[in-house]
Structures are given as structure tokens and as C-alpha cells.
Amino acid sequence: MEIAKPYLLFLGDAPDALAAKTAAGVVDWRRDWCVGQLRLPGCKADVGLPETDVAEAVARGAKTLVIGVVNAGGVLPEHWLDQIVLALESGLDVASGLHGRLADTPRIAEAAKANGRLLHDVRHSREKFATGKGSKRPGLRLLTVGTDCSVGKKYAALALEAEMRARGLDADFRATGQTGVLIAGRGVAVDAVVADFISGAAEWLTPAADPAHWDVVEGQGSLFHPSFAGVTLGLLHGSQPDAFVVCHEPTRTTMRGVATPLPTIGQVIEATVASGRLTNPTIRCVGIAVNTAALDEAAARAELDRTVAAHGLPASDPVRFGVGPIVDRLVAEFS
Amino acid sequence: MEIAKPYLLFLGDAPDALAAKTAAGVVDWRRDWCVGQLRLPGCKADVGLPETDVAEAVARGAKTLVIGVVNAGGVLPEHWLDQIVLALESGLDVASGLHGRLADTPRIAEAAKANGRLLHDVRHSREKFATGKGSKRPGLRLLTVGTDCSVGKKYAALALEAEMRARGLDADFRATGQTGVLIAGRGVAVDAVVADFISGAAEWLTPAADPAHWDVVEGQGSLFHPSFAGVTLGLLHGSQPDAFVVCHEPTRTTMRGVATPLPTIGQVIEATVASGRLTNPTIRCVGIAVNTAALDEAAARAELDRTVAAHGLPASDPVRFGVGPIVDRLVAEFS
Known part of the structure; x- marks a missing residue:
């Protein structure tokens, strides 16, 4: 799994700064990778990036919308979908650390497929791992x-x-x-x-x-x-x-x-x-x-x-x- | 997951006794639960139960066909399907310890659904577990x-x-x-x-x-x-x-x-x-x-x-x- 950079950070309608701590972590350590933050009405978190909508993010070279906010229950709320689908239709991939898979939401799955975009569920690796070998490697x-x-x-x-x-x-x-x-x-x-x-x-x-x-x-x-x-x-x-x-x-x-x-x-x-x-x-x-x-x-x-x-x-x-x-x-x- | 008893043990066309060691284990420890063994032509394993076809097993009260044999790669070979589907159509559940899921084979999924039977993939628990608590329990x-x-x-x-x-x-x-x-x-x-x-x-x-x-x-x-x-x-x-x-x-x-x-x-x-x-x-x-x-x-x-x-x-x-x-x-x- 390799997430394309740079990112547009989606903060949704985070009720407080803690809910957006994933986005804050990305900004703390990889600010150069972030073109801006996208906030919905009522959002109480602010990670200090320029307010940026999807069209502007694309114009600035963004490749992935990163869902940098958690919500109660770890599921994707309905009222986030318009912006996520717009991002996919505008040529961005989407990455999420929520428990549920992005593709389990039909509108997202369809938009990703129709636009040839990648959905990264970082809690669900697509990698097929082998069992550990235990032998010493260089490095x-x-x-x-x-x-x-x-x-x-x-x-x-x-x-x-x-x-x-x-x-x-x-x-x-x-x-x-x-x-x-x-x-x-x-x-x-x-x-x-x-x-x-x-x-x-x-x-x-x-x-x-x-x-x-x-x-x-x-x-x-x-x-x-x-x-x-x-x-x-x-x-x-x-x-x-x-x-x-x-x-x-x-x-x-x-x-x-x-x-x-x-x-x-x-x-x-x-x-x-x-x-x-x-x-x-x-x-x-x-x-x-x-x-x-x-x-x-x-x-x-x-x-x-x-x-x-x-x-x-x-x-x-x-x-x-x-x-x-x-x-x-x-x-x-x-x- | 609770598998209904008694069992009909399916040995397929096991190339040797080792391939049917799951069935042998069931017979070693739970012989009372087994009404018979079902073997396909060429089967080289024998766990010492009466040869029993699906109809006879049903007549003797069997509730589940247990796939007691592994094959190379852990996948279900095409030539096992007729007997598995027949078991489902005859009112048996099916239990498997193979890596692949039974329901990933469309004929099996359809037969289970059409006949209201359960498919038990023992490597894939349907249970939703909580994280461990670590507190002491009686017993x-x-x-x-x-x-x-x-x-x-x-x-x-x-x-x-x-x-x-x-x-x-x-x-x-x-x-x-x-x-x-x-x-x-x-x-x-x-x-x-x-x-x-x-x-x-x-x-x-x-x-x-x-x-x-x-x-x-x-x-x-x-x-x-x-x-x-x-x-x-x-x-x-x-x-x-x-x-x-x-x-x-x-x-x-x-x-x-x-x-x-x-x-x-x-x-x-x-x-x-x-x-x-x-x-x-x-x-x-x-x-x-x-x-x-x-x-x-x-x-x-x-x-x-x-x-x-x-x-x-x-x-x-x-x-x-x-x-x-x-x-x-x-x-x-x-x-």
C-alpha cells in the first residue's frame, strides 16, 4: 500500500480537536505533503492548513483525500459522502483509517470504480503476507x-x-x-x-x-x-x-x-x-x-x-x- | 459456532492417510459422533468407519458432512462438489477446515441457501470478539x-x-x-x-x-x-x-x-x-x-x-x- 501524495486532509464536522488527531499527526510530521484542509459546517477542529475545497486541491496537485477524522463507532456518516464522492469524481484517491471499509459504502465504491480511483483502507491491508521466517536480515x-x-x-x-x-x-x-x-x-x-x-x-x-x-x-x-x-x-x-x-x-x-x-x-x-x-x-x-x-x-x-x-x-x-x-x-x- | 452432530466424514479422494488426518482425529476422539465415511473413487485413506453414502447417512440421523481431508493448496477441488451439494440438498450442514470458504464456491453457496443449511468454515469464525479484558474469571x-x-x-x-x-x-x-x-x-x-x-x-x-x-x-x-x-x-x-x-x-x-x-x-x-x-x-x-x-x-x-x-x-x-x-x-x- 503506497498512498499517493500530496494530501487534502478531510476534517469532516469533527466535534473537537481530538477527533481530528489523525490529521494533526499528518500535519505535525508531513506538512509538506498537505495542500490544505477541508472542513464541513460545524467543524470544531483546525489543523492550521489553508481551507481548501476539492477543486482547489486538485489544482494544487493533490492526489489523495485523507480522512483525518474519526467519528463515534468508526463508521462513515452519510453527510460526509458528497465531498468524498466529489473527490473521487475529481480524480483524487481516498484514504481512511476508519474501521469500516470505504468500499462498503456503495456510493463510494461506485464512484471509485467509475473514475478509476484507489480506495485505501489502512486498517485492511490488501497485502498477502507470508508467515514469519525468523531469519536475520541485513540492515x-x-x-x-x-x-x-x-x-x-x-x-x-x-x-x-x-x-x-x-x-x-x-x-x-x-x-x-x-x-x-x-x-x-x-x-x-x-x-x-x-x-x-x-x-x-x-x-x-x-x-x-x-x-x-x-x-x-x-x-x-x-x-x-x-x-x-x-x-x-x-x-x-x-x-x-x-x-x-x-x-x-x-x-x-x-x-x-x-x-x-x-x-x-x-x-x-x-x-x-x-x-x-x-x-x-x-x-x-x-x-x-x-x-x-x-x-x-x-x-x-x-x-x-x-x-x-x-x-x-x-x-x-x-x-x-x-x-x-x-x-x-x-x-x-x-x- | 456449534456444529450439529452426528457427522458423516467426507474423505474425498485422499491420496494417503495423512491427507485425511482431520477425519482420523475426529474418529480417534469422537467416534460416537460419526455415522460413517464417504469416499470417492481412488481414495487411499480409510478411518475405519462404515462406507456410507449421503442418503444412508441421513437415514442414520447425520446432521453434518465434515470435510475431513485436505488437498494441495487448501482449495476445494471441482470433483468433490457433487457430493457436497448432494449433502446440502439432502438436509445436511457442511463443515470444513480448508483455507478457502465453502461459500466462495457458488454451487455450494446456492445449495446451502436454497436448502436452508449452514456452512461452517472453522478457519473463519463468524463470532465478533471483544478485545481481551485480562480480569480473572471463576473456573x-x-x-x-x-x-x-x-x-x-x-x-x-x-x-x-x-x-x-x-x-x-x-x-x-x-x-x-x-x-x-x-x-x-x-x-x-x-x-x-x-x-x-x-x-x-x-x-x-x-x-x-x-x-x-x-x-x-x-x-x-x-x-x-x-x-x-x-x-x-x-x-x-x-x-x-x-x-x-x-x-x-x-x-x-x-x-x-x-x-x-x-x-x-x-x-x-x-x-x-x-x-x-x-x-x-x-x-x-x-x-x-x-x-x-x-x-x-x-x-x-x-x-x-x-x-x-x-x-x-x-x-x-x-x-x-x-x-x-x-x-x-x-x-x-x-x-
């Missing part, structure tokens, strides 16, 4: 792992890619979730793959590469999350990382959506090394990304100092302080 | 785990169910693979579930039960298999076993289908406890099932003696010597 790989879901694994991976590229390293973000795929324009939502093919999908996503090339792989779930640990383990085995970064939110006490207590960073490092060495015997932790959004700056710095001292590893908040110390360690370990 | 659960795939986890679970029932315990085999589902008449092929729902499917399969009731859960894959460990881990978390039995084939050196070396039994015990305690803090190993088919009887007994001595746990070959010692330990630990 270097970094995986972000977490003490929980939704602690900043995607953001950390994107920040690492940006910092590594800024230092001249050959690095590519590899998306494993729907928002990541829209940001990267390619990838696979591994949680939507059939269970037998999790590690195979991760191997497909991070193929043999130049020995100095880094895949910077977006992690999913947590080895300690009772709902999703199977996805996490398959992704770990398939991506066979040389290095990993643990992502953590220090104010959380239970895992997202369940009553299970949060593991410690140390437990996550230990479990990731224990499981990861099956496909990469030299796997090691190179840093800790701490999401300090809930702390003031002094508390955030104190938390990072404690984390560095406890684990002997660089720790930073990618949003607040960047990932420089982690990339320093990565470069020192792998050069 | 007792045993899971078979393995040093590898295809080491006898299903067979061990079925043997344990039989022995536990023979001793008056309230025990139910819970099938997690296509052959197991056909043997049990219900269950879910967890490797065919979408990755996000592996542990949720396992929770659905082993719901809250009487405190003295045992679910005896068929394991899948291995925590040390680089292709399938994600499935294994999700099944472990979702089934939250109180007890587990390690299944092992002592002559194997690499994991099935890949170059990864086999783990030791001790590594599997350690990793299963380490991961399993996330959803059941008191998880423990109660025995080792050794598949000694490749050894003569003296070597098999010596292997079992070594295994008992090395791990301080009962060890037996379920096929050759039964699972009595393992159930002894289970009863001693949980009474």
Missing part, C-alpha cells in the same frame, strides 16, 4: 516499545527518524498503525492482520536493507497489556530490532482500558530483551522516551533525571526536549 | 503449551480431558485450531482471528464457569516460534491458565518450518510462567507430555525418566502411556 532496526498502549510510541519513532535524518543517518519510519500509515503514506496496521501473520507482516515491513540503513519501527501495545501483547510480541519477533526505546507515561497506574497494573520500565526492558533475542541475539535498549505532558517542567526534568539514574540509559521527552540524547547513544553503540 | 483452566508447533498439544489436551472425565472431574476440551474445532464441534481457530482479538477470542472460549470446572485448552504454536509466538502469547493471556502442560518432541532440533533452534523444556516453563502470571499469578506447570513416536519403547521410557528427573514434574507420552501421572499431579495440586 539495522529500531523498535519503540511501551509500558502501555498510547504512551507515545508512534511519536517517539517519528521524532527518532527526524533526528537521525538530521544527523545524516539513513533512516525510515515504518508505520504499524492506521495513523502511522497515513503519516508515512505506507505501512501496515499490524493489529488488523490475521493472527498467524503478525510477525510475517513485520518482516515484510522491514525487509533486507543496506547494512547501514535504519528502519525506525512504530511499536504497538505492550508485552504487559493483556489485550494486545500477542501483537506486540509478533511485531518484536518480526522486526528483529537491534535497538529499542521504551516509551512510558509516568502518571498512569493501570494499563489502558483494563485493570492490570502498569509494569515498570525495568520489567519492560527485561521482557523485551528476553523475547527479542529469539530473532536478534544482540537486541539492546538504547533509551527511554518519557511522556511528561502531565507534569510541569521542573517535575518533568526531575522525572527524567530519576529515570536516567535508575536505568543507566538516556531518557527524554520527545515532544518537550527532543530525542537528542537517545540518538547520541544509538550512534555511539552502532558506529 | 479452572489448563493450557497445553509446546517447545514447538505440531508436537501433540491437541492430542495431549484431548487425552487430559478424557482422563479427567474418567476420574469424575468436570472437564471440557476447548478447541483453538481447525481440527480441534471439528473434533469438539465448537471452538475457534485462534490463528485465523484478527490480531487485536487473540486474547479476547481466548476469553470468549473459556468463559466464567463453576469454580470446580476445568477448561482444557488446546495450545497453539510456541512462545519460541518466530512465526507464531504472538498467537501463543495471546492465547496464554486470554485463557489465564491455572495449570499448563509442556508438550515436546525430543528428536527435533529446529522449530517447524524455520531455522530457529528448539528451546529447552525448562525455557518453555520459565517463559510461560513469566508471561502467564500477567493474567494468572498462580500459574504453574503440572507435567510434561513427550511425543516419543520416534523412539523405541526402552528409549521412550529412558527419555521420560530423564525428563521427570530434570524437572521434578510428571512426564508421559499421552499416546503410548496415557496421561495418568499428569492428572495425578493436577488432582493433588488442585483439590
Whole structure:
């Protein structure tokens, strides 16, 4: 799946900024790919792009309408259809991270067919994966792992890619979730793959590469999350990382959506090394990304100092302080 | 999914006994549910049931034609269709463990619809699973785990169910693979579930039960298999076993289908406890099932003696010597 760029970001009638966080993520990381935002009456989200209708977007070279908004239930509301169909009739492809498939809406399926356009449902890969092989491939790989879901694994991976590229390293973000795929324009939502093919999908996503090339792989779930640990383990085995970064939110006490207590960073490092060495015997932790959004700056710095001292590893908040110390360690370990 | 009994077992034109191993498994464990076998000209398999055509099977009360044979590629050959359609027209449901869906063959889909019959594709659950919750449920659960795939986890679970029932315990085999589902008449092929729902499917399969009731859960894959460990881990978390039995084939050196070396039994015990305690803090190993088919009887007994001595746990070959010692330990630990 390769989504054609540039994008027109569709925000629909998002009731708040959070509903459009997919669009916001695309703008944060790939602003150059976005010609504008398309909002319906009543839209409360604004990702800071020029207001652009379909005709104008086409004139500016847009290739894909990206549905950058979620709505309750994950289904496509009827009142979004006119603009989506207009986009298809105007020569744009459409990409969506919603649960339901675009083609399950007959008007969309017909318009795509009649106009020869592609529909990208990033939660539903069309790729036929093989089962994982487990054999070592050339190239270097970094995986972000977490003490929980939704602690900043995607953001950390994107920040690492940006910092590594800024230092001249050959690095590519590899998306494993729907928002990541829209940001990267390619990838696979591994949680939507059939269970037998999790590690195979991760191997497909991070193929043999130049020995100095880094895949910077977006992690999913947590080895300690009772709902999703199977996805996490398959992704770990398939991506066979040389290095990993643990992502953590220090104010959380239970895992997202369940009553299970949060593991410690140390437990996550230990479990990731224990499981990861099956496909990469030299796997090691190179840093800790701490999401300090809930702390003031002094508390955030104190938390990072404690984390560095406890684990002997660089720790930073990618949003607040960047990932420089982690990339320093990565470069020192792998050069 | 609940498959109506009794069964007529369809062996097609199986080129050898191995191709009909699904049917053989059903006969091994649920002979009472089988009214006969239906073989096409050239069939080289024979599972020892009376030769029975569709009309005769219906007369004897059969409710479902079970396709108990695989063919190259997992697709349904054209020359099987006449008998399958005849079964549907005669009032039988049809159940299949093949990769392709029965309803993808138009003649089958039409005959099922016209005659109001059910098509069971056991690799494709129709159930809508929730994500796993991870909270403790009443009832007792045993899971078979393995040093590898295809080491006898299903067979061990079925043997344990039989022995536990023979001793008056309230025990139910819970099938997690296509052959197991056909043997049990219900269950879910967890490797065919979408990755996000592996542990949720396992929770659905082993719901809250009487405190003295045992679910005896068929394991899948291995925590040390680089292709399938994600499935294994999700099944472990979702089934939250109180007890587990390690299944092992002592002559194997690499994991099935890949170059990864086999783990030791001790590594599997350690990793299963380490991961399993996330959803059941008191998880423990109660025995080792050794598949000694490749050894003569003296070597098999010596292997079992070594295994008992090395791990301080009962060890037996379920096929050759039964699972009595393992159930002894289970009863001693949980009474």
C-alpha cells in the first residue's frame, strides 16, 4: 500500500480537536505533503492548513483525500459522502483509517470504480503476507516499545527518524498503525492482520536493507497489556530490532482500558530483551522516551533525571526536549 | 459456532492417510459422533468407519458432512462438489477446515441457501470478539503449551480431558485450531482471528464457569516460534491458565518450518510462567507430555525418566502411556 501524495486532509464536522488527531499527526510530521484542509459546517477542529475545497486541491496537485477524522463507532456518516464522492469524481484517491471499509459504502465504491480511483483502507491491508521466517536480515532496526498502549510510541519513532535524518543517518519510519500509515503514506496496521501473520507482516515491513540503513519501527501495545501483547510480541519477533526505546507515561497506574497494573520500565526492558533475542541475539535498549505532558517542567526534568539514574540509559521527552540524547547513544553503540 | 452432530466424514479422494488426518482425529476422539465415511473413487485413506453414502447417512440421523481431508493448496477441488451439494440438498450442514470458504464456491453457496443449511468454515469464525479484558474469571483452566508447533498439544489436551472425565472431574476440551474445532464441534481457530482479538477470542472460549470446572485448552504454536509466538502469547493471556502442560518432541532440533533452534523444556516453563502470571499469578506447570513416536519403547521410557528427573514434574507420552501421572499431579495440586 503506497498512498499517493500530496494530501487534502478531510476534517469532516469533527466535534473537537481530538477527533481530528489523525490529521494533526499528518500535519505535525508531513506538512509538506498537505495542500490544505477541508472542513464541513460545524467543524470544531483546525489543523492550521489553508481551507481548501476539492477543486482547489486538485489544482494544487493533490492526489489523495485523507480522512483525518474519526467519528463515534468508526463508521462513515452519510453527510460526509458528497465531498468524498466529489473527490473521487475529481480524480483524487481516498484514504481512511476508519474501521469500516470505504468500499462498503456503495456510493463510494461506485464512484471509485467509475473514475478509476484507489480506495485505501489502512486498517485492511490488501497485502498477502507470508508467515514469519525468523531469519536475520541485513540492515539495522529500531523498535519503540511501551509500558502501555498510547504512551507515545508512534511519536517517539517519528521524532527518532527526524533526528537521525538530521544527523545524516539513513533512516525510515515504518508505520504499524492506521495513523502511522497515513503519516508515512505506507505501512501496515499490524493489529488488523490475521493472527498467524503478525510477525510475517513485520518482516515484510522491514525487509533486507543496506547494512547501514535504519528502519525506525512504530511499536504497538505492550508485552504487559493483556489485550494486545500477542501483537506486540509478533511485531518484536518480526522486526528483529537491534535497538529499542521504551516509551512510558509516568502518571498512569493501570494499563489502558483494563485493570492490570502498569509494569515498570525495568520489567519492560527485561521482557523485551528476553523475547527479542529469539530473532536478534544482540537486541539492546538504547533509551527511554518519557511522556511528561502531565507534569510541569521542573517535575518533568526531575522525572527524567530519576529515570536516567535508575536505568543507566538516556531518557527524554520527545515532544518537550527532543530525542537528542537517545540518538547520541544509538550512534555511539552502532558506529 | 456449534456444529450439529452426528457427522458423516467426507474423505474425498485422499491420496494417503495423512491427507485425511482431520477425519482420523475426529474418529480417534469422537467416534460416537460419526455415522460413517464417504469416499470417492481412488481414495487411499480409510478411518475405519462404515462406507456410507449421503442418503444412508441421513437415514442414520447425520446432521453434518465434515470435510475431513485436505488437498494441495487448501482449495476445494471441482470433483468433490457433487457430493457436497448432494449433502446440502439432502438436509445436511457442511463443515470444513480448508483455507478457502465453502461459500466462495457458488454451487455450494446456492445449495446451502436454497436448502436452508449452514456452512461452517472453522478457519473463519463468524463470532465478533471483544478485545481481551485480562480480569480473572471463576473456573479452572489448563493450557497445553509446546517447545514447538505440531508436537501433540491437541492430542495431549484431548487425552487430559478424557482422563479427567474418567476420574469424575468436570472437564471440557476447548478447541483453538481447525481440527480441534471439528473434533469438539465448537471452538475457534485462534490463528485465523484478527490480531487485536487473540486474547479476547481466548476469553470468549473459556468463559466464567463453576469454580470446580476445568477448561482444557488446546495450545497453539510456541512462545519460541518466530512465526507464531504472538498467537501463543495471546492465547496464554486470554485463557489465564491455572495449570499448563509442556508438550515436546525430543528428536527435533529446529522449530517447524524455520531455522530457529528448539528451546529447552525448562525455557518453555520459565517463559510461560513469566508471561502467564500477567493474567494468572498462580500459574504453574503440572507435567510434561513427550511425543516419543520416534523412539523405541526402552528409549521412550529412558527419555521420560530423564525428563521427570530434570524437572521434578510428571512426564508421559499421552499416546503410548496415557496421561495418568499428569492428572495425578493436577488432582493433588488442585483439590
